[in-house]
Amino acid sequence: MPLPFLTADGVFDAHEDEALPHVDPERWRRPYRPGPWRVAGAALLLLLSAFMLLATVIIAFAGTWAGALVAAAASLAVIGSALRILRAGVWVSPGGLRHVGFFTTRSIAWSEVEAVRKVQQPVRWLGLPRTVQGQALTVAGRGGAELPVLLTDHSADFLSRAEAFDRAADLVEAWAEEYRAVPA
Structure with missing residues (x-):
């Protein structure tokens, strides 16, 4: 029995021909599920915030x-951090590509994207300063603009999940091929 609500972007892909009132094709979607390291980190922060709220x-x-106000503010900051950790990643829409980090969010229109491709290069392990050899999904901007690495196979979403990284990278590449404007 297929479970369409478990798809990576949360949309019923199997029933695209059906018009659902809550499905907005212009909304931002994450083309993959958050990884276990990201979810575990957020869960630990939420557990900590529960103890802080009890305090x-x-x-x-x-x-x-x-x-009490200081403790409540601190616990709300921890809850906000957990939610931001879960929100971090790469999001796509027909309008462009969005790279959400913990502190920053950068949106790039598809017309500004020259190419999206997987490359072998040193990547950061779980976002820490230590680097290891791995795969990264990079985006090249028009005019040679340097843009950040989108995904790596050693990030909190894809550590020890090479197949999930390949699927996510292929989906982002497919979005880029479909929506980026070809210069005239």
């Missing part, structure tokens, strides 16, 4: 409202 309640019942 906030205890501090509030003790009557220290200033301390």
Whole structure:
């Protein structure tokens, strides 16, 4: 039994001919699922925030409202960090490509993209300063613009999941081929 709600971008790909009121073709989609390392990190942060919220309640019942507000703000910051970690990655839409990091988001229109391709190069292991030899999905901008590496096979989404990296890279390349404008 197919489970269409488990598709990578959350859209019912098997039933594209059916018009659903909540399906917006112009929305941003992640062409892959978040990896286990990313989900585990976010889950640990959410667990930490639950303890912090419990501490906030205890501090509030003790009557220290200033301390309770500081603890609540800190726990909300941890929750926001967990959500941002889950949101990080590469997103695509018919309008372009979006690279979401923890602190920054960069959107690139398909008309600015020259090529998207997989290359062998040193990549960062789980985003840490240590580099290892691996595969990266890179994007070349028109006019030789240097753009950041989109995906690596040693990131939090694809560590020890080479097939998932290949599928995600192929999907992003397919989006680029379909939507980037060919110069006249």
